[in-house]
Each structure stands twice: as structure tokens, then as C-alpha cells.
Amino acid sequence: MPSAALAFKPTPMKDVLCIGSVLWDVIGRASAVMRVGSDVPGRITRIPGGVAMNIAMTLRRFGVRPVLLTAIGRDEEGDELITAAARLGMETGYVYRSEDLPTDVYMAIEGANGLIAAIADAHSLEAADAKILTPLRDGRLGSAAAPYAGQIALDGNLTEELLRDIAQSPLFANADLRVAPASPGKAKRLMPLLDSANATIYVNLEEAGLLCNAMFETAPEAAAALLQRGAASILVTDGGRAAAHAGASGVLTATPPEVLVTRVTGAGDTFMAAHMAAEARGDAPDVALNAALRAAAVYVSGDVPS
Ligand SMILES: Nc1ncnc2c1ncn2[C@@H]1O[C@H](COP(=O)(O)OP(=O)(O)O)[C@@H](O)[C@H]1O
Ligand SMILES: O=c1[nH]cc([C@@H]2O[C@H](COP(=O)(O)O)[C@@H](O)[C@H]2O)c(=O)[nH]1
Numbered sequence: 001m002p003s004a005a006l007a008f009k010p011t012p013m014k015d016v017l018c019i020g021s022v023l024w025d026v027i028g029r030a031s032a033v034m035r036v037g038s039d040v041p042g043r044i045t046r047i048p049g050g051v052a053m054n055i056a057m058t059l060r061r062f063g064v065r066p067v068l069l070t071a072i073g074r075d076e077e078g079d080e081l082i083t084a085a086a087r088l089g090m091e092t093g094y095v096y097r098s099e100d101l102p103t104d105v106y107m108a109i110e111g112a113n114g115l116i117a118a119i120a121d122a123h124s125l126e127a128a129d130a131k132i133l134t135p136l137r138d139g140r141l142g143s144a145a146a147p148y149a150g151q152i153a154l155d156g157n158l159t160e161e162l163l164r165d166i167a168q169s170p171l172f173a174n175a176d177l178r179v180a181p182a183s184p185g186k187a188k189r190l191m192p193l194l195d196s197a198n199a200t201i202y203v204n205l206e207e208a209g210l211l212c213n214a215m216f217e218t219a220p221e222a223a224a225a226l227l228q229r230g231a232a233s234i235l236v237t238d239g240g241r242a243a244a245h246a247g248a249s250g251v252l253t254a255t256p257p258e259v260l261v262t263r264v265t266g267a268g269d270t271f272m273a274a275h276m277a278a279e280a281r282g283d284a285p286d287v288a289l290n291a292a293l294r295a296a297a298v299y300v301s302g303d304v305p306s
Pocket of ligand 1: 203204205237238239240241243256257258259261264265266267268269271292293294296297300
């Protein structure tokens with residue numbers, strides 16, 4: 001088992017780099033049951049989204065200043081998104097602003113019967129490729145000689161090739177990488193990071209199964225399987241059922257507190273951000289796992305404003 005994960009010094013929870021998708025979420029919601037071809041009255045909203053942005057917004061609740069590394073167009077939508085991110089307390093000065101790429105968009109339709117369909121258009125992020133990482137190379141946030149040494153939240157919207165480069169790059173060698181998949185459809189993109197000694201991976205039970213090409217009944221079973229496949233530190237959540245953290249000291253399991261659930265969107269991000277904050281302040285693995293479960297339980301029960 002890689003032992004480098006043990007060598008990490010907890011990073012001060014000041015700045016956390018958030019690398020990945022920052023875009024506009026356009027969400028259509030209707031109270032009717034919907035199916036293919038439905039055309040119903042409802043509400044359409046546009047809010048900042050993308051996995052890296054969602055994690056960044058959640059990290060703000062834990063007293064962190066997120067530093068965004070992403071691609072945003074030099075279009076009107078992009079200017080508005082930068083303004084919104086700055087207003088939310090994020091550092092936007094390192095964002096790659098592209099002259100020719102449009103700002104990315106995610107669009108989802110939700111009916112009374114749940115999510116009907118969604119399309120993630122993250123083509124500009126994919127096209128910008130390694131350009132979004134320039135500040136880690138040119139000395140502003142780090143360089144090959146002095147790589148960035150703090151916590152980095154990385155999302156699986158980047159291309160698998162770029163994620164593979166990140167796994168091998170000296171620019172990330174000293175980072176405390178915290179990785180989350182972008183969607184079940186993109187879960188496999190995380191494969192190149194699975195056995196990185198300095199990566200902690202956060203997945204739910206379904207995503208764990210996709211990474212292993214297997215069906216798991218429980219989070220501890222999934223975490224043990226991912227550990228077998230070389231993961232240095234892996235957290236598997238399973239809604240209201242037991243979550244697990246597999247790492248250097250084996251597989252830890254803990255059960256979320258029982259709460260009345262009023263919302264589930266964002267539960268995984270809250271779990272991840274709370275766990276990052278707990279480990280950054282030096283909590284032991286069992287303490288950090290329970291702190292993350294408590295924070296996520298409070299969130300799903302609706303006691304924390306979104
Ligand atoms: N029904 C629930 N009761 C208590 N906690 C929950 C419930 N659903 C989710 N949570 C909390 O949120 C965490 C992440 O939820 P999960 O559904 O596994 O993630 P994701 O949102 O990524 O699918 C869980 O480990 C738990 O701490
Ligand atoms: O391929 C992707 N799908 C979804 C997202 C983001 O994930 C959130 C929706 O995910 P969920 O259905 O888990 O709530 C949205 O903010 C959306 O922008 C993304 O970045 N990339």
C-alpha cells in the first residue's frame with residue numbers, strides 16, 4: 001500500500017484550489033409528472049453550477065476561500081459568472097478566460113417524477129485542456145521546482161487524458177488531491193487517479209461500482225474493493241446507510257445520524273467539503289468521517305441554508 005498519504009501534513013484550511021467545471025446551470029422545474037415529449041408550464045432558473053463550483057460554494061460554508069481554476073468564456077455569460085463567483089467569495093483571478101470558447105452550460109429538466117434528463121455542455125473546459133492549469137506552472141500558484149502544496153478539489157469533468165497527466169505531473173506531486181466524479185457517466189474518467197498516492201477519492205456507491213465494474217451492496221465492501229485496486233484513500237457514501245473510509249489503516253465504517261430528509265441534492269458535496277475541512281484541521285480518520293456524516297445529515301435535513 002502506498003505510504004505517501006501518511007506523510008501529508010494537514011494543510012491550513014485557508015485557500016483550496018477548485019479545478020474543474022464552473023458554468024451556468026439552467027434548470028427547468030415542473031410540478032407535473034413528465035415524460036419524453038412533455039410540454040408543461042414550470043419555472044426555469046439559471047444559477048452558478050458545475051461540480052468544481054458546487055464544491056467551491058460548499059467549501060465557503062466551512063470558512064475556506066476557494067480559488068477557481070477553470071475555463072470561462074469572454075462572453076457576457078462568462079462576465080456574469082465571474083461576477084457571481086466573486087460575489088460568492090471566490091478567487092477568480094486565476095481563471096482561464098478564453099476569447100473564442102463560449103461559457104459552458106448544463107441544462108436539466110426536473111418533473112414531479114424526478115430528473116427527466118440533463119445535458120452537460122462542458123466542451124470549453126475540455127477544449128481549454130491544460131491551459132486552465134497554467135497558474136500551477138508559471139509560479140503564480142506553483143511551479144515544477146516548487147509545486148503547490150495545499151488541498152486541491154478536482155472534478156471529473158476534465159478529459160481522461162488531462163486527469164492522467166495530472167496523476168503523473170510533478171506540478172501536483174506535493175498536493176493533497178481531493179477528487180470527485182462529475183456524474184455517473186463520467187465516473188470512469190477518474191481511473192488514472194485511482195492509484196495516486198496523494199489522491200483522496202469521494203464517490204457514492206453507484207460510482208464506486210462503475211469504477212470497479214461491479215455491483216456493491218454496501219459502502220465498506222466497495223471501499224475495500226477500491227483499496228484493493230490501489231486507492232490510497234477512498235470515501236464511499238451510501239445515502240442514509242453506512243459510509244466508509246478505506247486508507248492506510250484499513251476500512252473504517254460509520255453510520256449517518258438519522259434525520260428527516262428534506263433535500264438530497266448537494267449531500268455528497270457537503271460530505272466532501274466537511275471531510276476536507278476535518279482532515280485539514282488534523283482530525284483522526286474516524287473523527288473526520290463522523291464529522292462529515294454529521295455535517296451532511298444537518299444539510300439534508302434542511303438546517304443549513306443552500
Ligand atoms: N437519508 C439520509 N439520511 C442521513 N444522511 C444522509 C441521507 N442521505 C444522504 N445523507 C448524507 O449525505 C452523504 C452523501 O449522500 P449520498 O447520497 O451517498 O451522496 P451523493 O449526493 O453523492 O449521491 C451521506 O453519506 C450522508 O452523510
Ligand atoms: O457532466 C456533468 N454533469 C453535471 C455537472 C454538474 O453537477 C450538478 C448536477 O448534478 P446532480 O444531478 O448530481 O445534482 C450541476 O451543478 C451540474 O452543473 C457537471 O459539472 N458535469
